[in-house]
Each structure stands twice: as structure tokens, then as C-alpha cells.
Amino acid sequence: MNQGDEVTLEILGVNGAEHPSAIVGYDLSFTVKRGQLTTVTFNADKAGVFEFRCGTHQPSMVGELSVLPGS
Ligand SMILES: [Cu+2]
Numbered sequence: 190m191n192q193g194d195e196v197t198l199e200i201l202g203v204n205g206a207e208h209p210s211a212i213v214g215y216d217l218s219f220t221v222k223r224g225q226l227t228t229v230t231f232n233a234d235k236a237g238v239f240e241f242r243c244g245t246h247q248p249s250m251v252g253e254l255s256v257l258p259g260s
Contacts, residue, residue, distance in 0.1 A: 192236040192259035198229040208243040212254055215239055 190196055202208065202255050208221040214235065221227045221243075236258035243250035 190225055190233050191257045192218070194256075196231055196233050196234045198227075200227045200229070201225075202227070208250065209245060210243045211239060212241040215254070218259050222251065225233070 202221040202223040202225050204219055204223065206223055209218070210221060211218040214237070215231065217229060217231055219227055219229050233256045236256045237258075239254045239256070241252045
């Protein structure tokens with residue numbers, strides 16, 4: 190995605206009952222639950238690589254959100 194984009198993440202919970210998660214640096218938190226689609230909408234106003242992580246399943250359950258700089 191590019192900086193300035195309006196972004197919607199759709200995350201489907203498959204394994205594990207609950208995943209209380211956050212995107213570090215974007216001040217976003219949400220909980221993914223098994224069998225449910227979690228929707229997170231935000232404006233990608235900061236460029237960079239941001240870690241998203243589940244607070245329960247560490248150190249393995251992490252990902253990265255990459256936002257390319259705007260022109
Ligand atoms: Cu988890």
C-alpha cells in the first residue's frame with residue numbers, strides 16, 4: 190500500500206480461540222476470533238514497515254505492514 194491510502198484489512202480467524210492483536214506504530218488494536226472475519230480500516234498516513242503482533246502467541250505470531258512513501 191501507499192502512504193495516504195485508505196486501507197481495509199480483513200483477517201479471518203482460523204486456529205486458536207482469540208488473538209488480541211495490534212499494529213505497533215499505528216495505534217491500532219483488534220481481536221481476531223476463530224471463525225470470524227475481523228475488519229480494520231485506517232488511513233495509512235505514515236510510511237515505513239510496521240510490525241503487527243498477537244499479544245497471546247509470542248514470539249511466533251507476527252507480521253509486517255509495509256507502507257510505501259507517498260510522492
Ligand atoms: Cu494469536
